[in-house]
Amino acid sequence: MKLRKVTAATAVVLALAVSATACGKDDKKDGGSSGGKKIKIGIKFDQPGLGQKTPQGYTGFDVDVATYVAKELGYNADQIEWKESKSMDRETMLQRGDVDFIAATYSINDEREKKVDFAGPYLLAHQDVLVRADDNSIKSPEDLNSKKLCSVTGSTSAQNVHDKLAPKANLQEYPTYSACLTGLQNKAIDALTTDDSILAGYASQAAFKGKFKLGGLKMTNENYGIGVKKGSDLKAKINTALEKMVADKSWQQAVDKNLGPANYKNEPAPKIGNIVK
Missing domain, CATH: 3.40.190.10 (Periplasmic binding protein-like II)
Structure with a gap:
């Protein structure tokens, strides 16, 4: 009786080991996060x-x-x-x-x-500007003089334009790019500046589609x-x-x-x- 009990217990242990090994193989074969x-x-x-x-x-x-x-x-x-x-x-x-x-x-x-x-x-x-789709007044960095130019608080983009290209630009700091876009849409500002890829991403949102365009000024290389x-x-x-x-x-x-x-x-x-x- 004792021999049979030990043999049965051993069989259970072996079965569990084989099962665990099989699961391990499946996880690796799967190649997903389970591995x-x-x-x-x-x-x-x-x-x-x-x-x-x-x-x-x-x-x-x-x-x-x-x-x-x-x-x-x-x-x-x-x-x-x-x-x-x-x-x-x-x-x-x-x-x-x-x-x-x-x-x-x-x-x-x-x-x-x-x-x-x-x-x-x-x-x-490139650093660029985003303007309203019907605004054709900004064709060069110099055209930003006397314009209300927006960027996010703490950004150097608008300051770079003001210091190097358009010293008479009227800088406006907003807390987020989305706030700048709303200001641009409402004509509270004339242009938003940062990398053209970032501007394109925001302007591509469904809520703003067709309302804005990139100026194509290429003021820096990024x-x-x-x-x-x-x-x-x-x-x-x-x-x-x-x-x-x-x-x-x-x-x-x-x-x-x-x-x-x-x-x-x-x-x-x-x-x-x-x-x-």
Whole structure:
């Protein structure tokens, strides 16, 4: 009797072990999040057309670029953990390892390259203005003199225009870009300034479709890169993924889908490592 009891118990243990092993194999074969494999990606949560968190999920050009890159790195969409990357936090997040990479309208410059590495660039943007669709009075930066020029509180965009290009511009600071858009629509301001890609994203929202247009002034060059931790081998892998995204036309499709409704005339996809000053 004792032998039979031990044998039965052993059989139960063996059955459980086989079952657990089978489950483990299925998880790995599945390749989804059940296998525990994750990648953490930093994006903006509040920039329509580029990186926005919505009740339906995450949308925007940066999101599409990051998702494509993640796939090339071996991660499915359900294996991505999105992290909000505010402008002031991006270098710190990479240095601490809070994220694997950041795609968040992240302009490459000398000061940032001292702290982190960049793959790309993957988009060449420019500082521009957004005006009402029926306003043809602003055709050059000088035309902003005596105009009410809006940007968000703390932004350097409007100040740059005032200091360097249009010293008589009447600067207006609003708490958000959406507030600037409302002011533009109500004629409380004449123009909103920041990167053209950001302006196109906001103007592409359904509520504003057809009401605004980009001025096409190209006042600065903003080379958007994907930030990685200093010395990370991800830089080379991400560059390979970006080159493939351009080659198979997925890059242009992402631009058209997210920024096209604002009649955004994008620059050609930049060459990897080619920083336009």
